[in-house]
Amino acid sequence: MAIMAETMSLILIGIVVFILALLFSFVPVGLWISALAAGVRVSIFTLVGMRLRRVRPARIVQPLIKASKAGLNVSINQLESHLLAGGHVDNVVDALIAAHRADLQLSFERAAAIDLAGRNVLDAVRMSVKPKIIETPLVAAMAKNGIEVKAIARVTVRANLSRLVGGAGEETVLARVGEGIVTTIGSSVTHKEVLENPDLISERVLSKGLDSGTAFEILSIDIADVDVGRNIGAQLQIEQAEADKQIAQAKAEERRAIAIATEQEMKAKVQEMRAKVVEAEAQVPQAIAVALREGKLGVLDFYQLENIKADTKMRENIGIEDISSNQ
Numbered sequence: 001m002a003i004m005a006e007t008m009s010l011i012l013i014g015i016v017v018f019i020l021a022l023l024f025s026f027v028p029v030g031l032w033i034s035a036l037a038a039g040v041r042v043s044i045f046t047l048v049g050m051r052l053r054r055v056r057p058a059r060i061v062q063p064l065i066k067a068s069k070a071g072l073n074v075s076i077n078q079l080e081s082h083l084l085a086g087g088h089v090d091n092v093v094d095a096l097i098a099a100h101r102a103d104l105q106l107s108f109e110r111a112a113a114i115d116l117a118g119r120n121v122l123d124a125v126r127m128s129v130k131p132k133i134i135e136t137p138l139v140a141a142m143a144k145n146g147i148e149v150k151a152i153a154r155v156t157v158r159a160n161l162s163r164l165v166g167g168a169g170e171e172t173v174l175a176r177v178g179e180g181i182v183t184t185i186g187s188s189v190t191h192k193e194v195l196e197n198p199d200l201i202s203e204r205v206l207s208k209g210l211d212s213g214t215a216f217e218i219l220s221i222d223i224a225d226v227d228v229g230r231n232i233g234a235q236l237q238i239e240q241a242e243a244d245k246q247i248a249q250a251k252a253e254e255r256r257a258i259a260i261a262t263e264q265e266m267k268a269k270v271q272e273m274r275a276k277v278v279e280a281e282a283q284v285p286q287a288i289a290v291a292l293r294e295g296k297l298g299v300l301d302f303y304q305l306e307n308i309k310a311d312t313k314m315r316e317n318i319g320i321e322d323i324s325s326n327q
Contacts (some may be wrong), residue, residue, distance in 0.1 A: 038065045042076065055080060063093040070097040078108055087115045095121040099161075102129045106161055114164045119215075127159035131219055134170055139178045141185035146233015149185045149194050151201065152225040153177055157216040167215030177221060180205035191228060198223040 035042045042061060050057045060079045067074040074093070083089050092111045099106035104125065114121040136153045143149060155177055160167065184204045188194050194201065202221045211218040288305075 035061050035065060038068065040065050040068045046076065050080065053080075053084075055083060059083060059089060063089045067093050067096065070100060072096055072100060074108055078112075082112045082115070085112075085116060087112055091115060091120070091122050095125045098122065098125045098129070104128055104161065110161065110165075114161070117165045119164055121164075124159040124161060124164055124215075127157075128161060131156050131158040133157075134174065135224065136174050136177055136181075139181045140229055141182040142232050143185055143188045143191040143194065145190045146231060146236070147191035148229030148232050149188075149191050150225075150227045150229050151181055151185070151194075151198070151223055153181060153201070153205075154222045154224045156219040156222070157211070158219055160211075160215055160217045163213075164215045168213055169215060172214055173210065173216055173218065176208075176210040177205060180208055180210060195226060195228070198226045201226075 040061070042064070047057045047061075050060065060076060060083065064074065064076055064079055072093075074096070079089050079093075082092060092108070092115050095111050095115075096106060096108060099111075102125070106125065111121050114124060134155050134157060136155065138150055138152055140148055140150045155173060157170075157173060181201055184201045185191075185194055188200075201223055206218065206221050
């Protein structure tokens with residue numbers, strides 16, 4: 001009996017230990033004690049509810065402790081709802097603490113919206129405190145005198161927390177600054193104006209309000225490098241002259257082709273006329289023969305006609321010889 005009682009007591013102790021282990025593994029008692037020690041009131045049932053909602057209580061309680069120690073008024077429901085929405089609770093709390101230390105106006109709702117928008121809210125707060133310098137690629141533009149000017153600008157920007165949600169990024173700022181540089185150089189009469197006063201580019205570009213609609217505030221635009229490039233105006237004139245030359249040559253070839261075609265056409269017409277003359281001449285003897293048979297032409301008239309033809313041919317030959325001798 002004693003052995004059986006001892007066995008039952010061991011079994012009961014094992015069951016109690018198992019139940020306690022299961023209870024403590026499901027209920028984060030240690031985390032609850034840590035919260036109480038930090039002065040953060042969290043109900044044990046709230047922690048159990050997080051377990052049931054498949055939320056790790058440590059991911060909520062630890063940022064809540066940090067926020068409480070920093071003097072921020074953040075509720076546990078706000079942190080849990082942001083976590084369930086796919087946000088980064090630690091990042092948001094760290095950003096709120098950094099903004100609070102830097103005396104920046106940043107609410108939890110704004111920080112959560114920035115985080116859910118896909119931006120790093122902690123980096124944005126740091127950029128608001130310490131501005132960032134971004135450099136444009138090499139921008140080339142042509143002044144009115146045809147000389148190319150190349151410039152590189154350094155843009156000092158600060159994150160605008162109120163426009164981070166829906167605001168354009170760094171690429172838009174760089175594109176707008178590059179466009180402003182091209183416009184400023186293009187409106188200069190000569191390239192010397194830009195080389196003598198590179199700050200003119202900064203002043204004109206900065207006055208255009210290029211940070212409108214972006215997530216940044218442009219503090220300054222500084223020209224890091226400016227250089228002279230090619231003489232594009234002269235090159236364009238050379239290319240235009242070459243193009244005009246090719247057009248003139250093409251038109252000349254067209255006129256030559258038309259002249260050759262006209263000449264060929266005239267030769268064809270002359271050949272046709274000669275053929276008709278030969279054909280007509282071939283019919284003359286037949287007509288003479290018919291006239292002789294019918295008595296319309298006498299023999300003396302025929303001989304007189306032949307003499308006239310011979311005289312005409314002789315005169316033609318004499319004229320040709322005179323022309324040859326004169327040449």
